Amino acid sequence: MRKHSSPIPPPENLPTAYQEVLSWNVSTRPRRVLLAHTLAVLSFCLFGVLFAFGAVSVGKQPLSGSFALGLREAVALMVGMLLTLMLHELIHGVAMQLYGAHPRYGILWRRMMLYATDPAYAHPRNRYIVIALAPFVCISTLVVLAMWAFAGTAWVPLLAICGVINASGAAGDMWMTLIVLRYPPSAYIVDERDGIRVFCQSTVGMDTP
Template sequence: MKEQQQLTLNGRKEIGKLEMTKEVVYTLNGMGILALFAFGFFFTSLYTLFTGKIDINYTSGTILSSVALVIGTFVLHELIHGAFMSKYGGKPSYGAGIAHYILPYFYATTKTIFTRNQFIVIAIAPLVVISLVAIGIMAAFPSIAHWMVIPFVLNGSGAVGDLWVTRNILRCPKHVTVEDRKNGVIIYGKETDKLMFISTTGFGSGFGKVFMLCIVAMGFLMIIAPMTLDILGVESFVIGPTNSFFTVFEFHSIGEGFEFDFFPTSILATSVIVGLVYAIVNAGKSRNGAMAG
């Protein structure tokens, strides 16, 4: 049964707005490219885990199937948004567009006003549901796992906008309400709430700072870890699952010496993921947080 609600704006004012400005579009493009790498690393690692294979072999038929799955996944993504809008009393409509002639997108929208937590569920539901389905299919049917990689990597990459919006909504107090629009959202609060001034600046610098910090920290660890482990008499030590894309570092004691390996791809991927998470969390930070009155 649908969870109907009729929220009004009585006694409320607009305290913030998230719109698809050109600055936001450029930021989301950057986030999406980095997320493509991060989700690619994640799903190819799962592919190796479930199939025992490292290489993914494609044929013309497989590529065509993957393209069809990509389109179907994007459509399903918006339908899931719409399903949760309906659950909370909305009447969704669907469409597609190109933001500032740069970023093509599909959308689901409604004129219904939602509570903060309802809107968060609506925003992240497609990423969570589709990713769990992908992992389940790869685990249950390893023979077709290679079909899952491309569409679900692109779904994860395409969800960075949902994650960015969610992060900004989470900065608001629980009592705010949110109105979804085709090109963004409007946040309403109490008359005593402060206005929010949300900017996308800082994404690139935030990502770069944390990315380089991770690279340097891991490099330093690779230098001191072998000698430290040898002095401590450790026979074997591994960071990450052995013989997988997740393996970051391996150490083994051999006779009177030792050997170790580090894996640049895993280190790079880990640094990208950490930097991306940091940048999404901090980009768009409001200069004045909405405060409860």
């Protein structure tokens, strides 16, 4: 539960008889920041293997001697990574907008993290899960299709790296999805720049994971 003298008011679209049962932000506790980085590294390793397999099987990329990182490739990789991160947040925002929110975008400079959020709008739990996982699902699918379309070319390893970056960046989305799954489908979730607020009907007990 939020612990300060001037609590943030609940969103206007929140049904009556709901109360805030969880205010969860990554940056409020050092342990969470460390865990977030750990999950990102683990995701990078896991999906690195999976997308490498996809590059070989779907993209027809040879196992060795197929990709040299010269200046052109390095620039293409940096541009691709930046566009991937921007597309990740844009998909979050589009999903929010489809469900009635009015997302805004920005950067948390201290954490060098892009975000899309609308803290004035509450989403039913299952809709929030769709919003949280939409970039991972959409971009991963696009990467696999693009590897197939550009099979055997130098684009394949670049696409695979972008897929890994996106999946690694989605580690936090997956973490928050696991948190909200602890609450019933009737719960409402408010997205914040680096966390969430959970609202439940007053009969549901409060929790602080």
